[in-house]
Amino acid sequence: MVVAGCGSSEDDGSASPATTTSEDTAAADTTAPDTGDRETDDTTASTAPATSQPVDGEAADDPACAPLAEPASIKISALQLLPYLPVHIAEHLGYFDEEGIDLTIENLRSSEALPLLGQGDIDYMIAPVSAQLFNAIDAGVELRWASPLNTANPESMNGLWVKAELFPPEEDEFDWTKMKGRTMVSSTGHGGVLTYVAGPHMLEAGMSIDDITALAMPSADLIVALENGSVDMAWAPSPFWERLVGNPDFRFVEGFPPEPASDIGIIAGPSMSDRPEVAAAFFRALMRAIEDNLQGGDYLEDEASRQLIAEAVGLEEADLDVEAPNLFDPRLDPGDLEAFTRNQQVMIDLGSLLEYDEPIPVEDLVDLRGLDAARECLS
Known part of the structure; x- marks a missing residue:
């Protein structure tokens, strides 16, 4: 796993992990494959089952569902915390490699990542929606909400x-x-x-x-x-x-409200606006990693899974002792996108938060092309 940056580990979501050094990362990468055929040792085999299959034979033969013909690089801001787990697991187990994506993970808080995203220095950031995001879009910065990442666990008191x-x-x-x-x-x-x-x-x-x-x-x-x-x-x-x-x-x-658009999501920068096929490959890798490894709320109970997750994210196993862990939907269902309108209206009515008076239309806030294409390909 490539982890760059030195941002603070605190953000909306989880415990502060131990710092991951480049040496730790290199050691972790020895378990990740170099090719499309994932190989794992005995401690991780049970947590990395066979790749999810396309919906049907027609989808399997669709060139749009095939790995990228030319490798593509993506930089994403994702903290080393449990709410960001799918990205780390997908990278650690080689799902992005299988799709032809060379992924670099930057360990940055959202306040640090947002300006880099707008400048095109990173391609995605993972964060909740915020007034800062809305104001940047209103100012003409080409940022778009591209996907949810996790959903609230009803048993959590987060x-x-x-x-x-x-x-x-x-x-x-x-x-x-x-x-x-x-x-x-x-x-x-x-x-x-x-x-x-x-x-x-x-x-x-x-x-x-x-x-x-x-x-x-x-x-x-x-x-x-x-x-x-x-x-x-x-x-x-x-x-x-x-x-x-x-x-x-x-x-x-x-x-948290029980709606994906109000929880932590994936925000795309201007560098992804003309790469929908790369976005689709990115989300295929993410969805397959969730399907294979993070189904339900019991993924932290198995010892082999705990070891894998701790290694992939750079956490101590003690950081995984969570009563109600984050839930991850393998379909990445975006849910009710009108939540963006409601959230903006609340900020407008409260005063002094947004630099405009009418909510930005949903179609100017989201870009689901990559996610929709991936959802069509995968079961």
Whole structure:
């Protein structure tokens, strides 16, 4: 696995991994194939079954479903965290090689990756949608949402947690007016997940973005800030929320909406706008890796799978002790794309987040050509 960059490991999603060095990466790559026939040792064979097959014989014979005739290079920003797992697994086990893609993974936070994406220095970034993304598109930067990556686990309590003194046990619903003049924190601050999860409730309570202070800090630090009383509410990503479960000083308020467009997704830069066949090959590799290795929510229970995942992502096995891991759909179903319109409208209504007054049409925000072509090819 090629891991470049030195960005912080904290972002919306998961635990901070051990740093992966180039020597570690080279060692990990010794298990990856050099050709289209994946070979694994005994510890990984059970987690890398045969490649998923096309839908039917007609699709199998379709030249559009064949690996790229000419190898193509792709650079993607994907943190070494569990929500980004499909990209790391697909690279580690040679799925991208099979499709003719030379993949480089940059370990960058979304705030670092976004300008590089707009400049064409990287081709994809993995991140939740944000006000920064919407504003860049409105300014004419050719960025497009290209695919979902994971979906919320209904058993997870990855989301907003608040001091119990503001949400006592006898209350069934949180009174958002109690947040006036108080501080919320996430790894992205204003304009990200805090906004489109908390935003609708704030608007119902007659609040604006000016009624709260929203801060950004690394995921591990924001839990400490909540525990020591420095902030009143925090977005606790996996697995950090598990530290709060059972603690009477805090209560869970709400998690991600059950719609792929509001969770972590894959954003394409201008360098991918005229390479739909390369995008299709990229998504075929990703979908097959999910189908073969990450089905359901029990992929962290098998010891061989845990070893494979820890090696592929550059994590310690202790980082994989997650009660409700991220879920990955092998079809990468984009779901209800009108979520983008709703999220923009919330940001507009809250004020001071977007630099425009009307939501950007969905067709100007997304480019599903590569994903749609891959979905047609694969079962």
